[in-house]
Amino acid sequence: MNILQALRGRFDAVLSTMVDETAPLLEMIRPASDTKFGDYQANCAMPLKKKLGRESREIAAEIVEKIDLSDMCEPLEIAGPGFINIKLKDAWIEAQLAAAVTDERIGVPLVAEPKKYILDFSSPNVAKPMHVGHIRSTVIGDSLANTLRFLGHEVITDNHLGDWGTQFGMIIYGFKHFRDNDAYAESPVAELSRLYREVRKIIDFVDGQKALPARKAKLSEMSAELEERKAAPSTGDKGADKKAAKELQKLERQANEASKELTKDQAKLAELAADPEFAKLAAEHADISSAVLNETAKLHAGDEENLALWHEFLPKCREDIQRIYERLNVKFDHELGESFYHDQLAPVVDSFIEQGFAKESEGALCVFLEGFKAPMIIRKKDGAFLYATTDLATIQYRMNEWRPDAILYVVDFRQGDHFEKLFAAAKKWGYTDVELKHVSFGTVMGEDGKPYKTRSGDTVGLEGLLDEAVSRAEKIVRSNDKDGLLSDEQYKDVAQDVGIGGLKYGDLSQNRETDYVFSYDTMLALRGNTATYMQYAYARSQSIFRNGEIDIAALRSSGAKICITSPAERALATKVLRLPEALQEMVADYRPNQLTIYLFEELAKAYSTFFEQCPVLKAETAEQKQSRLLLCDLTARVIQQGLALLGISTVDKM
RNA sequence: GCGGAUGUAGCUCAAUUGGAUAGAGCAUCGGUCUUCGAAACCGAGGGUUGGGGGUUCGAAUCCCUCCAUCCGCACCA
Numbered sequence: 001m002n003i004l005q006a007l008r009g010r011f012d013a014v015l016s017t018m019v020d021e022t023a024p025l026l027e028m029i030r031p032a033s034d035t036k037f038g039d040y041q042a043n044c045a046m047p048l049k050k051k052l053g054r055e056s057r058e059i060a061a062e063i064v065e066k067i068d069l070s071d072m073c074e075p076l077e078i079a080g081p082g083f084i085n086i087k088l089k090d091a092w093i094e095a096q097l098a099a100a101v102t103d104e105r106i107g108v109p110l111v112a113e114p115k116k117y118i119l120d121f122s123s124p125n126v127a128k129p130m131h132v133g134h135i136r137s138t139v140i141g142d143s144l145a146n147t148l149r150f151l152g153h154e155v156i157t158d159n160h161l162g163d164w165g166t167q168f169g170m171i172i173y174g175f176k177h178f179r180d181n182d183a184y185a186e187s188p189v190a191e192l193s194r195l196y197r198e199v200r201k202i203i204d205f206v207d208g209q210k211a212l213p214a215r216k217a218k219l220s221e222m223s224a225e226l227e228e229r230k231a232a233p234s235t236g237d238k239g240a241d242k243k244a245a246k247e248l249q250k251l252e253r254q255a256n257e258a259s260k261e262l263t264k265d266q267a268k269l270a271e272l273a274a275d276p277e278f279a280k281l282a283a284e285h286a287d288i289s290s291a292v293l294n295e296t297a298k299l300h301a302g303d304e305e306n307l308a309l310w311h312e313f314l315p316k317c318r319e320d321i322q323r324i325y326e327r328l329n330v331k332f333d334h335e336l337g338e339s340f341y342h343d344q345l346a347p348v349v350d351s352f353i354e355q356g357f358a359k360e361s362e363g364a365l366c367v368f369l370e371g372f373k374a375p376m377i378i379r380k381k382d383g384a385f386l387y388a389t390t391d392l393a394t395i396q397y398r399m400n401e402w403r404p405d406a407i408l409y410v411v412d413f414r415q416g417d418h419f420e421k422l423f424a425a426a427k428k429w430g431y432t433d434v435e436l437k438h439v440s441f442g443t444v445m446g447e448d449g450k451p452y453k454t455r456s457g458d459t460v461g462l463e464g465l466l467d468e469a470v471s472r473a474e475k476i477v478r479s480n481d482k483d484g485l486l487s488d489e490q491y492k493d494v495a496q497d498v499g500i501g502g503l504k505y506g507d508l509s510q511n512r513e514t515d516y517v518f519s520y521d522t523m524l525a526l527r528g529n530t531a532t533y534m535q536y537a538y539a540r541s542q543s544i545f546r547n548g549e550i551d552i553a554a555l556r557s558s559g560a561k562i563c564i565t566s567p568a569e570r571a572l573a574t575k576v577l578r579l580p581e582a583l584q585e586m587v588a589d590y591r592p593n594q595l596t597i598y599l600f601e602e603l604a605k606a607y608s609t610f611f612e613q614c615p616v617l618k619a620e621t622a623e624q625k626q627s628r629l630l631l632c633d634l635t636a637r638v639i640q641q642g643l644a645l646l647g648i649s650t651v652d653k654m
Numbered sequence: 655g656c657g658g659a660u661g662u663a664g665c666u667c668a669a670u671u672g673g674a675u676a677g678a679g680c681a682u683c684g685g686u687c688u689u690c691g692a693a694a695c696c697g698a699g700g701g702u703u704g705g706g707g708g709u710u711c712g713a714a715u716c717c718c719u720c721c722a723u724c725c726g727c728a729c730c731a
Contacts, residue, residue, distance in 0.1 A: 030670055043673055046711065056711070080674060081711055125731080165731070338731095364729045373656070373727075380729040387731050416658070417726055442660095443725090480693050510667075513659085515724080517666060521680090526693045528679035529667085536693055544690055585670060597668070601678070608695065617690045654693085 001096060001107060002580040004029065006072070007040055007086065014066045015044065018059075019051065031578065037079065038087035039574050045082035056082035090564045093573050097562040100577070101630055106637050108580045110152030117153055118398050119145045121410035122330070123160040126317040126337070127167030128196055130324055130462040132452050132518070133412070136441045139504045139647065140512055141410040142330045143592045144439070146645045147583055156402055160394065161321075161337030163314060167196065169296030172309050173288070174199040176295075189320040192313060203289055205272050205282050208265060215262055222255040297384065300342070314339075327466055328500065329647060341393040345385040348393045349378055357428055369424045376421040388422060395426050399434065406435035408590065413440035413513065439590045442515035444507075452518045466500060472520050473499030473532075477654060480526070485653050494654050498532055499524070501648040505531030508646050509596040529600040531648050534639055537604050540611070541636035542652040545629070548617045552633050560626040562634070568613040572606040572631060579638050583645070592646060599642045607635050 008026040015022040025044035032041045045060035052059060060082040069076065074087040100107035121141020124130045141157070149155045174195030184191040229248050234241055273279050285291070299306040318335075325331070349365060352358035358367045363381030378389045398407060409419060419438035426436060446452040454460055474495035477486075486494065506523030509530075510516040526532055545552050564570045582598035585591075616632060619625040640650045 027671090028673085030673090033670090033674065037674075041673085046673080049711070083674065123731095162731070167731095362728075366728075375728070377729045382729085384729085386729070390731095413659080414725060415731085418731090476693085485691090514667085515660085519666080522666065525679075530679090532693080536691085540691055540694090547690060581670090589671085593668080594670075597670085597678095601668080605678095611690085612695055615690065653691095 001099070001577075002109060002584065003088070003096075003577060004031070004040065004581045004584075007042075007069075010067055010069055010072075011042060011044070011063070013068075014063055017066070018062075019048065031581070032085065035571065037083070038074075038077070038085040040086040040088075042084040042086065045078075045084060049082075060084050088574065090570065093570070093577065094562060094564060096577050097573055097631075097634065100634060101556050101562065106579065106634065106641060107577060108150070108583065108641075114152050114154060115405040116402065117145075117148055117155045118402060118404045118407040119148075119155060119157045119410065120160050120394075120407065121145075121157070122325075122332075123162065123411070124321060125162035125165065125167050126314065126321055127162075127165075127171050127192070129193055130321060131459040132444050132462060132465060133459070134462055135465070135503070136444065136507055136512070137410045137412070138325075138328065138330055139507050140439065140441060140590075140592060141408075142328075143504075143508055143595075143646045144408065144410070144587070144590055146647060147587055147592075147595070150645055151583060151587060156334065156404070157332045158398075159332040159335040159337075161318075161335055163317075163337035164300075164339040164342060166292065166296050168299060168310055168313070169292045169294075170199040170203075171196055171313060172295045172299065172306050173292045175309060175313075177285070188313075188316045192317065193320075199288065199292065201272075202282055202285055203292070205269060205278075206286060206288055208269050212266070212269070215258075219255065219258055219262060222251065222258065226251055226255055300384070324462060324466070328504075329649075336394075336397075338387075338390050341390050341397065344393040344397065345389045348389060348396065349385070352378060352429070355429075357425075367421075367425050367428075369421055369428070372421055372424070376425055388418070388425075391422050392425060392429070395422075395431060395436075396429075399431055404434060406437060408437050408439050410439045410441070413442055416440055437590070439512070441512040445515050445517045447517060447519060449517070466503065469503045469520060469524065470495050470499035472524055473502060476524060476526070476532075490653070494651050497649045497651050498535060498654065501531035501535060501643070504646060504648055505534070505596065505643075508592040509600075511593050512591060529596060531643070534599055534604060534643060535648075535650055535654060537607055538636050538639045538643075538650040539652060539654045541632045544616055544632060548629070550629055552629065555626060555629060556633065558626075560623075560630060562630045563623065563627045565624060565627075566614060568606075568610040569628070569631060572603075572610045572635060575602045575606045576631075576634050576638055578602065579642065582642075595642055595646065599639065603635065603638060603642075 008029050011029055012022050012026055015025055019025070025047070028043040028047070030041060030043070032038050042063070045063060046056045048054075048059050049056040057078060060078045064076045064078060064084060067076070069086070072088060072092050074089055077085045077087075079085055096107065119141055121144075122134060122138040124134050145155050145157050171192055175192070178195055178198055180191060180194075183194070226248070229244070229251065232244070235244070272282070295306060299310055349358070352367060353365070358365050358378060360366070361375065364377045365379035366375035366377050368375045376388050377386055378392065379385055395407070398404060411419070416438060419436075419440075423436040423438075444452045452460055474491055477494050477498060478491055502524045506518075507516075522528075523530060524532060526536070544550075562573070564573060578598065582595050582602075585598075586594040588594075610631070614628055616625065616628040619628055643650055
């Protein structure tokens with residue numbers, strides 16, 4: 001049972017006799033901010049003061065007078081300006097616990113009105129190796145899918161793979177010019193990946209060199225302006241002078257930075273140029289950028305050779321990505337990539353033209369949207385389509401095929417503008433009765449506060465990240481096992497769960513909207529809000545059952561009851577029963593960290609206290625022992641279920 | 655320049671979306687192992703929630719204004 005929902009229902013019955021709109025007031029019933037106020041609190045009397053023109057304490061008294069909660073709660077108390085404090089009856093809590101013990105869903109009800117969700121997440125480019133930037137989308141999307149499903153919604157997950165873009169033009173170009181046949185036969189994906197990097201390297205070099213003169217000119221322009229400003233006489237106005245000085249400082253900083261960047265890039269280019277082999281290669285492929293675009297265009301136009309290569313490469317690339325998903329234990333219902341929508345793009349554009357939503361501007365076909373300065377371009381002047389076009393086609397397909405109530409896009413916050421336009425365009429196009437939501441997230445930063453990169457400045461590969469997390473986890477697990485609990489092989493398995501779990505939890509416990517600093521040490525820490533800590537709490541419970549030789553499944557069905565005999569037990573019991581609320585909170589704004597907050601801050605903390613204060617196997621009576629065993633079991637099950645929804649496994653020993 | 659975000663303890667982050675005394679972890683200091691896993695627990699110090707003004711019973715949260723940082727801004731995704 002969702003206790004908060006139940007309480008709100010009772011309050012609704014009373015409040016609806018006093019005001020018309022009760023929903024916002026019911027929102028103000030929540031878990032108590034401090035246990036000394038009870039278990040829950042209702043803050044709805046204060047805002048009614050103006051509306052009803054009476055003192056808020058008096059209003060609170062009226063609510064308390066009229067409400068019927070005698071079965072669930074102790075008599076309500078009014079505090080301060082009109083807070084209504086709610087304390088559950090121990091007997092009622094015990095009845096809820098008894099129900100949860102024998103319930104597979106540990107008391108989490110299914111939603112009354114299931115909705116159909118499409119979840120669009122992960123969406124890597126299949127032609128390049130997955131990198132650190134894909135963690136968040138993948139992990140957040142997966143946890144939301146799990147949770148929505150568990151609550152009873154219908155969820156369709158769709159990995160919108162980038163399998164049709166310029167990256168394939170690059171691979172095709174590389175394959176045609178630089179391939180090593182033996183290496184390709186040996187390990188095709190590794191060779192394709194090498195080709196991608198090789199082409200990328202040449203493009204960066206060629207483009208970088210081309211851009212140098214302009215950058216130098218810009219820099220000297222900046223220096224000139226700097227000199228000019230420095231020489232500028234005082235205006236006599238103190239405020240204006242101060243402002244000028246500040247602008248000068250800013251300009252100076254910018255110039256310094258630009259100069260530093262330029263020197264750095266120049267050094268890099270010089271280093272490459274110094275390699276005679278590479279220099280020769282670069283000279284031979286001086287027009288590589290346009291050549292790559294040309295290969296891409298040919299692919300899109302149905303060129304036989306390129307299409308054949310694409311068909312050859314694609315399954316191999318997908319297999320490679322699949323390996324990572326297997327390690328992460330993430331599955332998709334569909335993986336309809338960009339290529340899937342290829343032949344739907346022209347009709348989409350035609351539809352926009354026909355309905356008068358799109359018009360040409362500077363050669364490009366644009367959708368002008370109210371409230372946006374720049375239009376959304378759906379066809380380039382060279383006739384090619386863009387990702388905006390694909391995204392529109394995707395919405396159309398999903399609506400026709402699945403008729404969802406909502407489509408969630410778990411994508412980087414930097415694409416916020418794009419999605420706002422996309423959603424506005426979709427609405428204009430007629431898709432008004434679907435919730436389109438950009439579930440955005442911040443950047444993964446390095447310890448230097450800049451986007452996470454390797455020392456040499458490359459993006460960090462996801463696979464290496466997983467390896468590192470697992471190997472560190474193994475070290476930690478080994479060094480902490482003084483009693484030799486585990487065999488060598490078991491260490492390896494546990495390290496997988498702890499390492500991958502730590503990585504996922506580290507991400508999910510962060511508020512998704514802000515950037516966060518990536519640190520192995522923090523996410524694999526034994527203390528604090530980490531997967532390791534939660535997994536440990538679970539393992540500890542299993543250890544008790546082992547030591548006491550308890551058949552916990554039998555005990556669950558034996559009819560034994562949980563009895564509250566101490567404050568620590570009561571505190572833990574009320575937290576255990578809050579799982580449905582925590583899931584509700586998580587899903588309300590698609591924030592997995594709401595669940596981690598509950599698991600750690602509330603449940604695990606209460607469990608620790610209980611563990612310290614209440615002997616289980618050495619309890620005073622047989623009844624108490626059974627009761628506490630069941631409470632441990634219930635807590636462990638909530639932890640296990642909560643972690644499972646986050647995509648994290650538990651282990652019996654660690 | 656325009657638009658969007660962010661700014662909370664020394665550090666990394668929370669804060670149930672306007673609620674009671676702003677919380678955790680790390681770090682620092684002090685206490686707890688012959689007793690179910692000390693990988694743990696208990697306690698202490700540490701804050702003008704970037705500055706200033708406003709809205710109200712009540713503000714980290716909403717409004718205004720400065721300051722700082724980050725991101726996006728017409729044919730990449």
